[in-house]
Amino acid sequence: MISYFMTRDLSHIPLNPGVYIFKGQKEKVLYVGKAKSLRNRLRSYFQESSDLEPRKQAMVRMIRDIDYIVTGNELEALVLEANLIKQYKPRFNILLRDDKNYPYIRLTVTEQWPRVEVVRRVKRDGNVYFGPYVPAQAMWAAIAFIRRHFNVRTCGYLLDRPMRPCIQHQMGRCPAPCAGLISREEYMKVVEEVRLFLLGEKSELIERLRERMEQLSGELRFEEAAKLRDRISLLMKAFESQRVVAPELGDLDLIGLARRDGDVAVSILFVRNGILIGSRDFFLEQVIEEEDSAVMQGFMELFYSREIVPPPVIAVAVMPEDSGDLGAWLAGKREEPVTVTAPSGGKELELLSMADENAKLHLEFRKKRPGDDLLRGIADLLHLSRTPFTIAAFDVSTIQGTDSVGGFVFWERGDFRKDRYRRLKIRGVEGVDDYAMMREIVERVLLRTEGRRQKAEVREEKTGADRAIPLPDLIIIDGGAGQLEVARDVMAGLGIRTELIGLAKKPDSAFLLDGEIIDLEGRNAPSLLLRRIRDEVHRFSVSFHRRLRGKRMMESALEQIPGIGKKRRLELLKRFGSLDAIRKASLEEIAGTKGFNRKVAEKVLELIGTGNEEQAGPS
Secondary structure (H helix, E strand, O other): OEEEEOOOOOOOOOOOOEEEEEEOHHHOEEEEEEEOOHHHHHHHHHOOOOOOOHHHHHHHHHOOEEEEEEOOOHHHHHHHHHHHHHHHOOOOOOOOOOOOOOOEEEEOOOOOOOOEEEEOOOOOOOOEEEOOOOOOHHHHHHHHHHHHHOOOOOOOOOOOOOOOOOHHHHOOOOOOHHHOOOOHHHHHHHHHHHHHHHHOOHHHHHHHHHHHHHHHHHOOOHHHHHHHHHHHHHHHHHHHHOOEOOHHHOOEEEEEEEEEOOEEEEEEEEEEOOEEEEEEEEEEOOOOOOOHHHHHHHHHHHHHOOOOOOOOEEEEOOOOOOHHHHHHHHHHHHOOOOEEEOOOOHHHHHHHHHHHHHHHHHHHHHHHOOOHHHHHHHHHHHOOOOOOOEEEEEEEEEEOOEEEEEEEEEEEOOEEOHHHOEEEEOOOOOOOOHHHHHHHHHHHHHOOEOOOOOOOOOOOOOOOOOOOEOOOOEEEEEOOHHHHHHHHHHHHHHOOOOEEEEEEOOOOEEEOOOOOEEEOOOOOHHHHHHHHHHHHHHHHHHHHHHHHHHHHHHHHHHHOOOOOOHHHHHHHHHHHOOHHHHHHOOHHHHHOOOOOOHHHHHHHHHHHOOOOOOOOOOO
């Protein structure tokens, strides 16, 4: 990587393909881009005659340094650009607020006794994957249907030794291969039915079941035949609820795009085996890319850089600017050819028009900003000097001063911004001192807001916490007058002037800095939103506290058992998650855990199986 302080002379920049990185003050990454020729692309930003749109001009004025990396070809530049954008999340690049990986259903056909499970990463492990499911409700509905109507196991046991059947077998939802109550041949027939169901192969699956029903009936096994008849009826209803758009299309993503006043909406339709399994809308604010082709390129790079296996065909409203390199990169992720196309007719164009229309509707909805009246209502209720378009909240969770933690959540124009949440372990306070704990977490988080000078080392417990957080328009402290006063002192010391209130419970009340207390018990929209944000930060901090406390108590209890080392403790933690779950587990379940046998399992249950744990909840 080569770095230099910005000058007008770019003659020493190579003409090779590569990636360039614009940096602002304190080495903050502003923008990452790729270029066929680094020198020519950089000149387009800094020439006197350059006619840049306003937001790009604002970015150029902020640049203090430039790094560039030369690559062997344009495809390498594309891959590197996508990775750097994921790493730095630059302010002026296209960014997706929803950065989680979407779920898949995995059918573990590589196991002797396959099962169905939910995963968020597709591996080249020989198993069969279905998805992604966006939103996830359709996936959970499919999982629930499979568990009710297909007799496959739900457990994750190794099944390398005989075990006593569990309650799932007693409920008729598992054929108990662990106890040898079904042959593998019969079991694999059911697994194949599950595969056909997930593929949406209606006719083949129904035909197989009808043949078996008739066979059972011919053998005078009428009760079993009747069960199959009922399953066929339920399957027919389930298939009818699926939105079959075009079986001949197979697997396909369709990406629509709408743009106005610098804002962009993108809508994706996910079609798998001719069935529309989901859709997802994205809103991109004030993008600096001037051409729609560049917007599509940036969006696709970012979206498919996640743990998503692209389908063989991606239909787009606007062809990305480097469709050849993009297609090659996507093919590398799929390990099969991927075609990026702009259809001109047929069913693909019809569906793509639907995606375009969804993008236009989403853009119109977001541009109207329907929540502005609500936010003005909050400003009036709390006597604020301006409308709070962004609201943040703090809370502390502890029990008698142990495992003390703090939580911070961020809300912006109708959505909780979970990428800006922060979890913090209390480091500088011993014992029970809610005020001191609140002082610590408020100071540590506010030191990381944009434009704030870092005065102390901060190590939050969340990945990516080193990224600066925008200073919110309104800060909520979960507590009363005492906690509010502490937060005001911290903000005064940091020179921060933003709106600040305390929100207390029982009764729900807002404490203002001038001493006024406002009733929030009503059902009006401003009161409900304020309570919702307070409850969210309380939930967030309490869940972190319980996780730390449960882990500490479980590890402490397991450390007392002879023969249970670190590896075995971790296996129990991964499988059961809590002491209570271990106590409720059967001897066979514990013995089936990796690294355990019956003798060790008996020792575990002997020492913790009848213990009593404190059940008090966090404050």
